[in-house]
C-alpha cells in the first residue's frame with residue numbers, strides 16, 4: 001500500500017435516511033498531516049468514525065496503513081480513578097503487554113509529551129492542557145501509524161491550544177505519523193496541515209483542497225497562515241450561503 005489512508009467512493013447513509021457522506025475519495029500519504037474542515041453537519045466525524053472502523057460505510061472502500069488507526073477526541077476521557085501513568089498503560093494492557101514493559105513504555109510516552117513528572121498523579125490534579133497531553137500519550141500507546149483526531153483542542157483556551165499545536169507537530173514529525181485531523185477552526189487547520197480538505201454538507205463530499213506551502217514551524221497569526229485561512233474561510237462561507245439561500 002502506497003498511501004496511509006485510502007478512501008474510495010465512500011458513502012454513508014444513516015438509518016433514517018441522512019446521507020452524511022456521498023462518494024468521498026481521499027488519499028493521505030504516509031507521514032502527511034491532513035486537516036478536514038467544513039460547516040457543522042458536513043460529515044467530518046462520520047468520516048473519522050468510518051476510518052477508525054467504529055462504523056461501516058454504506059458504499060466504497062477504506063484502507064488504513066497497518067490495518068488500524070488510533071483515535072483522539074475533544075474530551076481526554078481519562079479514567080479518574082487511575083493514575084496518569086496507568087491511564088497511558090491501558091492500550092498496552094489491552095494488547096497483553098507485561099507489567100514492567102507497560103510501566104516503562106508509559107513513562108517514555110509521558111516524556112514524549114513532556115509530562116514525565118506527573119506519572120503518579122490523578123487526572124483531576126492536572127490542567128486541561130495537561131490532560132489532553134496525557135490523552136495524546138495514551139493515543140500513541142496504541143502504536144498505530146495513523147492518528148485520527150476529532151477536534152482534540154477545541155475545549156482549550158487559546159494559549160494552551162497554541163502550546164498543544166507545537167507539541168503535536170513535534171510528536172508527529174519525531175514519530176513519522178500520519179494524521180487526519182478534524183476541526184471547525186480554519187486557522188488551526190492551516191497552522192497544522194500539509195493539506196486542508198474542505199467538505200460540503202448535505203450530502204458530505206470533498207469540494208476543495210488547499211496545499212499549505214507556508215514553512216514550518218508556523219504561527220497561527222503569521223501573515224501567510226492568516227492569508228490562506230482567509231481564502232479557506234471565504235470558500236467555506238460561499239458553501240454555507242449556498243445552503244441558506
Ligand SMILES: Nc1ncnc2c1ncn2[C@@H]1O[C@H](COP(=O)(O)OP(=O)(O)OP(=O)(O)O)[C@@H](O)[C@H]1O
Nearest residue numbers: 014015016018020039040041042043044045046047
Ligand atoms: N448516528 C447517527 N444517526 C443518524 N444521523 C446521524 C448520525 N450521526 C450523524 N448523523 C447525521 O449525519 C450528518 C453528519 O454528521 P457528522 O457528525 O458526521 O458531521 P460533522 O461535520 O462532524 O458535524 P459537527 O461539525 O457538528 O461535529 C449530520 O446531518 C448528522 O445529523
